[in-house]
Amino acid sequence: MPATILIVEDEPAIAELVSLHCKHAGYSVKVAHAVLDARDIVDEALPDLIVLDWMLPDKSGIDFARELRKDDRTRDLPVLMLTARAAEDDKVRGLEVGADDYVTKPFSPKELMARIKALLRRAAPESSDEPVEVAGLRLEPAAHRVSGNGAELKVGPTEFRLLRFLMSRPDRVMTRQALLDGVWGDHVFIEERTVDVHVRRLRVALEPTGHDALVETVRGGGYRLRKR
Amino acid sequence: MPATILIVEDEPAIAELVSLHCKHAGYSVKVAHAVLDARDIVDEALPDLIVLDWMLPDKSGIDFARELRKDDRTRDLPVLMLTARAAEDDKVRGLEVGADDYVTKPFSPKELMARIKALLRRAAPESSDEPVEVAGLRLEPAAHRVSGNGAELKVGPTEFRLLRFLMSRPDRVMTRQALLDGVWGDHVFIEERTVDVHVRRLRVALEPTGHDALVETVRGGGYRLRKR
DNA sequence: CAGGGATGTTACGGCTCTGTGACACCGATT
DNA sequence: AATCGGTGTCACAGAGCCGTAACATCCCTG
Incomplete structure (x- = not known):
């Protein structure tokens, strides 16, 4: 059962690029072009990780991330922020808000995938030591x-x-x-x-x-x- | 009494980022931008953990770590090495010298905080004198x-x-x-x-x-x- | 009920891990 | 210097475990 990744990105070219790499890496992929769609997908079938663009047509990615942190069901859902802004300020803000990692555009697909894998690994339900x-x-x-x-x-x-x-x-x-x-x-x-x-x-x-x-x-x- | 973390890092942006997260996690934070400052702070008020950059203006972080290991007072002080170098070589050297853990830049703050917590937990004295x-x-x-x-x-x-x-x-x-x-x-x-x-x-x-x-x-x- | 694939059972050679005794080193004491 | 308790390392042998093959059984299909 492969992990499912939700990509929230309005630029079709980027969405396609990320999607392609994820599929190639064996993940199941869903794409949303706006927060509205993303919310539906999250509600319907909880993904294992979200790649979230910073700037979206209907709402800022940061707001969506903050929103996810408030719900018990999505509190621990890893979020990888994707942003064109490289300002240090934004990094801090993004991470404060609850993104688990961030990648600035333009990014190398190799790095992106490495981060995704790292996040998934870390979020993997560690075989609990409970009896x-x-x-x-x-x-x-x-x-x-x-x-x-x-x-x-x-x-x-x-x-x-x-x-x-x-x-x-x-x-x-x-x-x-x-x-x-x-x-x-x-x-x-x-x-x-x-x-x-x-x-x-x-x-x-x-x-x-x-x-x-x-x-x-x-x-x-x-x-x-x-x-x- | 919250644990005190000393951050030794010359890049202001990184220092700020780490500091912010540490404070957010409830730790007391001190920042040094060079080994010289760090030494003073350690002498004055022993911190519970040091986040140490590898490359510093006056001296390599590795040397500082080695130095800390020689003093009885700081022998068991947990050191988390922060480095831009990802080479396996450096990893080994860092750990040999006495770092307790290391994180390579760029790092995810969540991971960094997890490691800091882990180190503090491990270092916590639990040796009760009860039979x-x-x-x-x-x-x-x-x-x-x-x-x-x-x-x-x-x-x-x-x-x-x-x-x-x-x-x-x-x-x-x-x-x-x-x-x-x-x-x-x-x-x-x-x-x-x-x-x-x-x-x-x-x-x-x-x-x-x-x-x-x-x-x-x-x-x-x-x-x-x-x-x- | 015959055939054949799937599973149960057993045996075995090879390898890893652990128990154990020996030994050299070191610092303290005599 | 000599002794002695304590320590870390090593080498060797035995025990335990593993993956595979081979044979025995079971069960479905026709």
Whole structure:
């Protein structure tokens, strides 16, 4: 599921340029030419990041950014301000208002994309260290420990990460590739069948408390952790 | 009493930007435009953190950082290096010399503030002198004594600090690096494997009362002190 | 019910990580 | 100088873990 970027920019040429680069980088893109449109898009489907022009036909980008900061739903939405003004003053004002970063026109697409990636990475829901519990199965990231109904379970490192990943998205079918990406990391070259083996090892590890039944096989699809 | 941050930066625009954000975050701020001024301020009123530019008119920020590391009074003063250079080389040099973190220009203020907060949090003294007790194992900081179920145990200085650190965060996996930082202090360059050796020595020291089993190994993760 | 693809299960060679004992260095004390 | 406790590093061996292959089973399809 790629991140969605909303571009708010009235100059078609710039909007197109940014959009193209974002798509090329694998992001899903939406474009608005005015704050009015932008607001609709934000309401309808919350994007993961907004590239916001400073000067817009109906309202200043700064006002829109300020507006976003007031709503709980959009408070933490990263905003990258795009501006023709290079005055130090504006930078300060833009950042004070709640932009997370800014780029002045003319900008290098390379730099823009680097900033976008940086913002997205920073905003990414850091795998919280809060304990997770599903159907009596408890996983404590900080302690690196798994217990079923109170009894401690011995789980290997990879199985631990696998279980954590599954527990973070219960009831959702995960393809082998998704598991490889999420547990092993993208860009690793590992046989998909290896996932099967680790799933088995995980099941064995969970057996003492009967929680092995939580890990379900979806034939032709992948694996899923039952919520209850 | 808010924490005081000293900003050492010769470019007025940047100094102002950083200063503004720091004040906005509730910190007390002092600004120096050269190392000479900075030295005075540090002597007069020790700040809680220094944001230090790499290039300064009278002396390189790196030299100043190195200087700070030599004085007992400023040894543990967190330094956040601010640099236009992004070369990997400089990064390494900066950290070697004793910067605790660095941010390259241009930076996003949000990130800068996040790092500042992180550094301040990490530097916060939390070493209470209250005795700690975990699972029958008692450690008295003031008396520099460790006892298990009443019987006194002979524990070396480093092992004592190690145990104290572990006991302050029971049930939590500590990486070797975290232990190095917490027990030996940041800025030391010691092999991670050395931690293993001291853990062993600690276990041997705790053996007489069987509390050695409290110190658990988390393969690939570090060490953890069992709470019970 | 036969065929074939998908998954479960087991075994194994290779590799990484950790436990452990030895050793040299250093500063303080004698 | 000699001794001694404490410390950091190293080398070696054993334990644990990993990815893969190979074989066994299961399950859908026709």
